[in-house]
Amino acid sequence: MLFTAPIFLFIFLPLFLLAYYTLAKSVQARNYIALAASVLFFAWGEPVYVVFLIAGTFIDYCVSLVVAPQAKGTVRFKKLLLTAAIVLNVAALVFSKYLDFIVTQILQPLEHLHHWHVEPPHIPLLLGISFITFHRISYLVDSFKGRAIPPRGFLDCALYIFLFPQLIAGPIIRYHDIGQQIQARTHTVEGFLTGFNRFAFGLAKKLLFADPLGILADRIFGLPAAELSPLYAWGGIAAYTLQLYFDFSGYSDMAIGLGRMMGFRFPENFNRPYTALSVTDFWRRWHISLSSWMRQYLYIPLGGNRVSPARTYMNLWIVFVVSGIWHGANWTFLAWGAYYGTFLCIERALSNSRLSALAPPVPLRWLATILIVMVGWVLFRSPTIGHAWDYIGAMFGAGSATADKLLPWGLVFGNRELAMMVLGAVLACVPLPRLDGGWTLAFRAAWSDKMTVQGSAALSMQFLVTLTLTLVSAAAIASAEYVPFLYFRF
Amino acid sequence: MTKRLGLVFSILLVALLSVPTLAWLALKEPGNKLYGYVDEIPARPARPAAALLDKSWQKWAERYYDVHFGFRAELVRTFNETLFRTFREMPRLRLYSTPEAGLFSGMSLQYLNAEIAEKPQYEQRYARSAARIKQMQTLLEAQGKAFVVVIAASKPYVYPESLGERYLSGGREGVLERGASFGKALQAAGVNVVDSAPMLRAFARDTNVPMHPKSGVHWNVYAGCLVAEQVLDQARSRFPALQPFACGIPHYDAPAGADLDGLNLLNIWSGGGVYQNTPLPSLMETDPAGWRPSLVFVSDSFSDQILGPLQQAHAYSRVVNSGYFRVRELDEGGAGLQRTHHIGGDLAATRKQVLDDIVASDIVVLQMVDYNLSHDGYDLPDYLLTHYPAAGTPPAAPALAQPVAAPVLNVLALVDPDNRSNPVLVPSRTRLVGDARQLLAATAKSRWDVVAVLQQAAVRNPDLVRELEKQGYTVAVNGKDGVLALPRQADAPAHAPMQWQWGRYGEPQGANAAIENELPSLASTQPVDFGFYSQELVLDRPVLIRASFEGKVADAGPEPRAAHLSLLGIKPIFSLPGGTYTAKDEFFAILPAQGDGKPVRLAFGLGGWTRGSGTIRLTSLDVYPLSLSGAAPQYAANQRAAAGRE
Secondary structure, eight states, X not given: OOTTSHIIIIIIHHHHHHHHHHTOOSHHHHHHHHHHHHHHHHHHHOTTHHHHHHHHHHHHHHHHHHHSTXXXXXXXXXXXXXXXXXXXXXXXXXXXXIHHHIIIIIITTTHHHHOOOOOOOOOOOOTTHHHHHHHHHHHHHHHHHTOSOOOSSHHHHHHHHHOHXXXXXXXXXXXXXXXXXXXXXXXXXXXXXXXXXXHHHHHHIIIIIIHHHHHHHHHHHTSOGGGOOHHHHHHHHHHHHHHHHHHHHHHXXXXXXXXXXXXXXXXXXXXXXXXXXXXXXXXXHSSHHHHHHHIIIIITTTTTTSSOHHHHHHHHHHHHHHHHHHHOXXXXXXXXXXXXXXXXXXXXXXXXXXXXXXXXXXXXXXXXHHHHHHHHHHHHHOSSHHHHHHHHHHHTTOSOOOTTTSOOHHHHSOHHHHHHHHHHHHHHHSOOOOOOSXXXXXXXXXGXXXXXXXXXXXXXXXXXHHHHHHHHHHHHHHHSOOOOOGGGGO | OHHHHHHHHHHHHHHHHHHHHHXXXXXXXXXXXXXXXXXXXXXXXXXXXXXXXXXXXXXXXHHHHHHHSTTHHHHHHHHHHHHHHHHSOXXXXXXXXXXXXXXXXXXXXXXXXXXXXXXXXXXXXXXXXXXXXXXXXXXXXXXXXXEEEEEXXXXXXXXXXXXXXXXXXXXXXXXXXXXXXXXHHHHHHTOOEEEHHHHHHHHHHHHOOOSSOTTOSSOOHHHHHHHHHHHHHHHHTTOTTOOOOOOOSOEEEOOOGGGGHHHHHHTOSSOTTTOOOEEEOOOOOOOTTSOOOEEEEXXXXXXXXXXXXXXXXXXXXXXXXXXXXXXXXXXXXXXXXXXXXXXXXXXXXHHHHHHHHHHTOSEEEEEEEGGGGGGGGGGHXXXXXXXXXXXXXXXXXXXXXXXXXXXXXXXXXXXXXXXXXXXXXXXXXXXXXXXXXXXXXXXXXXXXXXXXXXXXXGGSOTTHHHHXXXXXXXXXXXXXXXXXXXXXXXXXXXXXXXXXXXEEEOOOTTEEEEEETTEEEEEEXXXXXXXXXXXXXXXXXXXXXXXXXXXXXXXXXXXXXXXXXXXXXXXXXXXXXXEEEOTTOEEEEEEOOOGGGOOBOEEEEESSSSEEEXXXXXXXXXXXXXXXXXXXXXXXXXXXXXXHHO
């Protein structure tokens, strides 16, 4: 069930909210309703796997009880058990997501060496497996480290894993960020309205920006890459760059908004990443929850930067290669991760050298960063490395396009798509002025720390904005053919 | 206060989300339907428990709800209206628009660009296809049938100039010459072809009559009718007895049917700025006693606009239309096509039936719109060449019917857009041409009862009159407002000037009436309705009326007519509004046969069903009986040819 599907928006969500706020008064009772709705939400898309996920979550819960600092047992045993549980979770991820890739891309090409013929098992990619695995690892590790308040019971643990706003496409919420809120949180109408407002903004970002831009990007990436003109190639990747941002940040907005409607405060996942002035800065702003997770559960355990410089660079690079392959079972994702790992290592080396004093002017830094990001997205979007290579070549004038052979630009770039590209670029890349004044709270509240709004005027304005965005989005949903969220595939 | 307000807002928002479901539950059937939405809902799973596990129930439920939730159509129309009004296109529906020509189908645009981008490949493919179609034509002609290929022109091929670089590879300059042309390939192979794009392009340019509606992506009925003219003209060399068929002067009415297909597909509330009246042919029915052919069309959706006018004019005895050579529609009684073989039925049986229809037919038409050219004639050539029954003796062409005194003139006309209501054209079967070159080509090819050039002298081709006379026409009128030429024929009755006798009607005080040189003259300072009537005339065939007037008159209402020449008590022939008239201004009109053989009178006076004042004199009045050439424009020539053969 997508957040943009009419069945979610017009049946599931109002029924859930009605039940959540009218049938239960205590946090615990509301947790039960939230858990039931979340399991139903997941079972709608994975009616069989849901049973295994519940069973797996129960195992994780049992393991967490054993490995917790206050539990009896040796540290060595706890570490062993923790490792076994993590391996089990990662194995499930590999089994569902990477087995075909391993067979077709690694085992089969090396068949002449191992003389062992295997056929790809064609196991379907389970909904949200990548995010769910990271959540479960976070729960296990945080329990082992004693970072969070332990759950009062299995239902608390299950709610953390199943909570539907973040279940299948993030943000990746670490257990210690939310464990406390599962047990105690406050519900206010101001918070509910601000959450609804954030949800409506997310809907609009997805439906009004990401979807038309996605159509444009698909159209251009569907053309033979080597025959593109530079204009088309740049247009296509610009559209995809913006689509990806509005799609994923829109989904994150919806998740954060839904969480807020239920009284939760989820961490932010985006901070205007296309205004970044370096690749490092970009990764502090893009998919923040993934970067935080990687730092916490991979980079630091690998030694982080408390090891030799060479090892630090290697750690950094490994983290991004893993991050790349986490996004999908394809060499392109691996290359994309390695590409960023390389740039981050270079930036780290430069920042540690004397050259750091020679920082270029801001516009140049921004231009270099966005260029690196866009070229990176070519790798991310292309079906093969060869296609990506041809496409990047076309961007820089190596394509074989001639005026008579090219589709005319009017059939490639629609007016709406061009308008959304310009408007989207301004919204995504230009630092926006900070608006002060009472009524502007209506717009800022949904991104503020408290995620609440005070005063009748601001509340009314916020309501009008929410109402308008919801109506426009509902019309867009009705009119559009549904385009799934990009991050669902990861 | 803030809390209470927040609570109200929260309830309102949740209620808003519930509205589509509540409306669905309350209404069940959505009222406002959407056009062109293929709402395919999978069948409801029979075993819900199993279906829940394999997710087919969820798919069904989601799809069912997507189609049925309340206010869906209203939301779609509102969103699409906003989008189309803002961006003037709907790429998701593959619809684009230009201010000049309205909506374009992306499919047509893409095909035109592909013909340019891949010209050599397309030319090769077209040459192969043309050779195959030529084989089919040879087969059909050996069986005594006429065969014509119609290449229907979608909008980009007729209005390429409105597209520009935005929609055309390499810009609009010479766009149609830069691409491959199936029409040329067919002509080179010797196939009878109506390549409609160049024809319609020239016609639209020369006459300003639109060939495609702004609100649609098909051509309009008038364009289809022009193509029907061409098809029958081509078939006439095989069947001289084919009755004349002409589309006449277009009249404009609200768009309907395919004229609105693009607009309907947009699913918006308004006309989207592309709704405008569409030209319709002014058709005359064929003579019921004359010969009518049996037709078979293998076609796509563009054939509707060809078949409509043919049906309206009763131009065929029977027609079978096979869409994409996959379905079959039949019209035997002229009541319209009825589908007999459907999509999804037995394709082999459908094709066999259409083959039988072809065997029994007189004229076979293979019609393809440009973007269907790659479909190899919908397999018709291969099928016919494989399955056509062994050759027998071709049936003889039907004998020529005796000339009939058809009450309808066959008129060839070159007309300024603002002169299309001219009385010359109203009672006639008129074929419109775009320029003098086309007019002379048509007169060289066929004989016409009247050739009308209703253009101001200032824009008229000065050599036109001389050329018409060279071709055997008598120029009966060569005035400021136009030229009228009649065929010079041995059987035409000699024209003798009329001897006019006049009687007076109405005698208002202060008005003067007199007869000077057999023609009446009137004067009145007061607004009056009086004048003279002529002796009785028997107008049992169409006549040309030519008159001139002198004087200065003013109209006094209720109608803007100060003086008139009329059919007494019936209707005005010439209405003279207030103004000054000189004998140099020649008025002319063609009157159809009047009164079922009973005599009628002409009337000349001030006013005429209204009142006028001033002085007016009839300075000349001639009535030419017109000689009908027969049932077909070229009837006489054909008859002579037939007589020669005998």
